[in-house]
């Protein structure tokens with residue numbers, strides 16, 4: 355495709371020479387995580403859970419809701435890239451002590467755990483209890499982290515940085531693919547466009563990037579409406595919009611007491627809202643001959 359991206363164009367030369375592995379010149383990749391979960395075909399897996407692993411009780415309750423709704427992928431984040439360095443009893447991440455909680459989840463539930471890793475040195479500690487390594491938006495161009503994560507042979511969820519072009523995102527994906535790790539899932543999670551919206555929404559979900567990435571890459575692209583809008587009331591319309599624009603998966607935050615969540619309390623939806631969202635998404639997906647799993 356010629357000059358579709360003003361400013362940071364993806365050219366035919368890019369498809370062949372800059373990201374030959376992640377480019378659309380290859381057959382579309384289907385990433386099979388087992389348990390009937392595939393990214394990149396007619397399934398739309400949901401990856402859901404609280405922002406972070408706060409405690410075992412909360413995680414078990416979330417897993418029970420996932421089981422009830424036949425959703426298999428769990429957000430199990432123990433390391434959090436918090437914007438400010440301050441911690442309190444109310445605002446915290448689990449850190450290393452969350453590893454034990456993840457282990458307990460594995461023993462008790464049939465879920466696929468997605469966990470963000472922020473530092474190479476943590477990879478060995480967590481790789482046996484998690485299923486998918488999430489590279490967060492802020493680390494999208496941490497190339498040594500991507501390379502080290504890819505070498506584990508675990509599937510990778512690579513989130514687009516809020517200030518990065520699609521060309522840059524595919525460049526980062528290429529760092530994983532070149533390590534012979536073919537299982538890379540891309541994620542649109544909102545971009546910075548401060549002049550277009552009120553401060554509380556934080557980012558702007560770039561729905562247009564979903565078809566654009568599909569046009570330029572063989573990798574599946576999912577959407578994270580929670581981090582994009584930062585506002586629980588907008589998660590439902592943005593999830594449905596993402597499915598309508600072709601998202602091949604949805605990452606969404608839910609919590610037993612959303613407004614009490616240890617991180618990002620404004621964006622989590624309640625258990626009931628999550629259940630309704632799954633039902634509504636299933637109806638929409640069906641009309642598009644796709645299936646929420």
Ligand code: PEP
Pocket residue numbers: 405431435470489490491492513543578581
């Ligand atoms: C997250 O998924 O918890 C997260 C921090 O997302 P992002 O890296 O997109 O901000």
Ligand code: MN
Pocket residue numbers: 405581617618
């Ligand atoms: Mn977050």
